[in-house]
Amino acid sequence: MNDEYFMKRALSLAEKGMGFTSSNPLVGAVIVKNGKIIAEGYHESYGGNHAEINALNNAIEDVYGTTMYVNLEPCSHFGKTPPCVNRIVKSGIKKVVVAMKDPNPEVSGNGIKILKENGIEVEVGILKKEAEKLNEIFIKYIITKRPFIIMKAGMSLDGKIATRTGDSRWVTDEKAREYGHILRQKVSAILVGVNTVITDDPTLNTRLNKIECKDSIRIVLDSHGRTPITSKVLNINPSNTIIAVTNLAADENIKAFKEKGAEVIITPAKNHKVDLQFLIEELGNKKIDSLLIEGGGEVNFSFLKENLVDKVIFFIAPKIIGGKDAKTPVEGEGVECLEDAICLQDVKITSMGKNIMIEGYLK
Ligand code: AOF
Ligand code: ZN
Numbered sequence: 001m002n003d004e005y006f007m008k009r010a011l012s013l014a015e016k017g018m019g020f021t022s023s024n025p026l027v028g029a030v031i032v033k034n035g036k037i038i039a040e041g042y043h044e045s046y047g048g049n050h051a052e053i054n055a056l057n058n059a060i061e062d063v064y065g066t067t068m069y070v071n072l073e074p075c076s077h078f079g080k081t082p083p084c085v086n087r088i089v090k091s092g093i094k095k096v097v098v099a100m101k102d103p104n105p106e107v108s109g110n111g112i113k114i115l116k117e118n119g120i121e122v123e124v125g126i127l128k129k130e131a132e133k134l135n136e137i138f139i140k141y142i143i144t145k146r147p148f149i150i151m152k153a154g155m156s157l158d159g160k161i162a163t164r165t166g167d168s169r170w171v172t173d174e175k176a177r178e179y180g181h182i183l184r185q186k187v188s189a190i191l192v193g194v195n196t197v198i199t200d201d202p203t204l205n206t207r208l209n210k211i212e213c214k215d216s217i218r219i220v221l222d223s224h225g226r227t228p229i230t231s232k233v234l235n236i237n238p239s240n241t242i243i244a245v246t247n248l249a250a251d252e253n254i255k256a257f258k259e260k261g262a263e264v265i266i267t268p269a270k271n272h273k274v275d276l277q278f279l280i281e282e283l284g285n286k287k288i289d290s291l292l293i294e295g296g297g298e299v300n301f302s303f304l305k306e307n308l309v310d311k312v313i314f315f316i317a318p319k320i321i322g323g324k325d326a327k328t329p330v331e332g333e334g335v336e337c338l339e340d341a342i343c344l345q346d347v348k349i350t351s352m353g354k355n356i357m358i359e360g361y362l363k
Helices: 003-015 051-058 084-091 110-117 128-134 136-144 174-186 194-200 251-260 276-285 297-305
Strands: 028-033 036-042 067-070 095-098 121-124 148-156 189-193 217-221 241-246 263-267 290-293 311-317 345-352 355-361
Touching (some): 003 028, 003 036, 003 067, 003 095, 003 128, 036 051, 051 084, 110 121, 148 174, 174 290, 174 311, 174 345, 189 297
Parallel strands (some): 095 121
Antiparallel strands (some): 028 067, 345 355
């Protein structure tokens, strides 16, 4: 059993907090004595104990002289809880192995510095890449105060998200759809266009069998305030819904949305549409650290055009739908030349049941 083994354990503990810690990071910690884990802990929910404190509290033996593995640099600031480094120093832990430095400007190296000043050996960088991936949302949000934006789409082999008549249930298979719900669990908010609400009337809730679910905030892009008053987003848990309109929307519609219990964000109109930059900034101010864009094609293209997307996840099903009028995942006007095509980086391809998942990042 080596450093990587124990850090892997810290990372998988961290993952258990997924969906419950935002806008804070996912953090796990293990304490090792003579090659054996004697304590584990993770950050379970926003505002709660940090992982290091939970691990120390859970120790079944004296932690004096032991090594702690934690996927994020221990904090050095007074936030909602006192600094973890104080507790670590007091506990007599001899060595701390950290996967990555904390990007939070309030910590950013200071935690490591304090540990070292107190004679604790610190090693940084074990499974750094994995740790950064696990906390990609936190890293973007803590630095920019803007949400990490994931665009998700499921399409047929010939690139359609529905038939020409609009039949879209289901293009991808069950496994891919279940992964879609894991993504919903991971983010603070899910965004769709008003046309999706009008045609599909989705609930946009999270449905997972094995784990406890939380429902993300639902955001409808609705420039002219056309969301039907009878729609599910306005009638099932409406306080979890934000309707983003422009100042072109009728006052009585805005009033009706609010009376239903939804929140309304009014943005300036940009070419008769919601000003996405304005909206994203507003969502960041509301501590929404992550957003899953669930299309359609016009909405997807608008986000890409504005350079707002951080990560793209597409599922491809081995089915051929055909039809020049069948919708595709990215519409709008598209790019003119191939050299202007939006290219993904760090691409990962995974088989999922009969489907393929392709994910990658945008600069
Ligand atoms: C967490 N959980 O396990 C660790 C964190 O506002 P606070 O006091 O909860 O502090 C949040 C900051 O603490 C967070 O941005 C990160 O920099 C640091 N570490 N946070 O929520 C944890 N270890
Ligand atoms: Zn802490």
